[in-house]
Amino acid sequence: MRIQRCLRSVLFSLAVASMALASPACSKPPQITAESIEDNWALTEQHEPGSVVMTVAPDGKVTALVKDRDGKPIEEGVSGNLTVKVPGKEGAPATAELVPEPKAGGVLVAKIPPLEDELTEVGYELKVNGEPFKGALHVPRGGTRELQESAKESQAIKVEGKKGPNGGVLQPVGDDIVEIVADKATGDVRVYVLDLDLKPVPIGQREIKLAIQTASGPDVLVLAPGPDRLYFTGKLKVKVNPTKITVVLKDGGRTHVVLCNYHPGSVIVVGASAPVIGILVATTWAVKVNVKPTVVVHDDDDDDGRRVIVVRKGKGKWKGKGKWRWK
Incomplete structure (x- = not known):
């Protein structure tokens, strides 16, 4: 009897240990559920x-x-x-x-x-x-996390309800504002870089591409610099307004990706009932790009007694490399 009780005790202990080892794996909840x-x-x-x-x-x-x-x-x-x-x-x-x-x-x-x-x-x-x-x-x-975070950052610049100087769509991207516009007759696409006053400025060394979705499917446009790097240029395969645009802008070793007109938590309508993004306009491309930088002179002197001129580029980010001094 004593041997039987000992045997039952050993078997019970083994069963409990086995359940303890198995239960964490079996009961581990999914990382993402319908609720989360x-x-x-x-x-x-x-x-x-x-x-x-x-x-x-x-x-x-x-x-x-x-x-x-x-x-x-x-x-x-x-x-x-x-x-x-x-x-x-x-x-x-x-x-x-x-x-x-x-x-x-x-x-x-x-x-x-x-x-x-x-x-x-x-x-x-x-x-x-x-x-x-x-x-x-x-x-x-x-x-998708990066898209949500970039959409949140873009909210700091208010462009809703505004049109670009060529009548195109405005979208904050990183430290820039871009205007996306296409000629209604030819399908030629241009992307301009704008300052805070929504005036076009030279594109500098930036690079840009657009992922465009229409009723006929998705397409990616790698845009080329226009003459004198005043804007980017490309061509639509189909002359229709897209339902979604994802913008990729590279500048100074950094890449920014945003979903045009998207706000965190909003729903993207797709399919036949999706609203379009109105980039197609009748345009003569008459808007000029301001190629003159804004120059600001500091009143205070630096250590060697010389005044400092700072050249302001693009949206107004101060560039340390853009300094000239004279006596």
């Missing part, structure tokens, strides 16, 4: 039958949630795939299947290659009980 996905730097795209909420992380982890017209998560009957296209890289786009995350309330997960390019196109094609949800995101190296 919107608080994890997600973008929401509104389709006719519902919406898609999606996050893309720098390491390539993607989470997605489909909601019905009433905003309720759809947990059953959802399937889909991602297609990843990196501009400038040859070969067929990479694909990844979206699979349900256990105990996440309808969240789907997938793994794509890490975001190594300054802009990566992530297309999605979902089916919800046979109903299609199709769209694409253009994300920077920082993923």
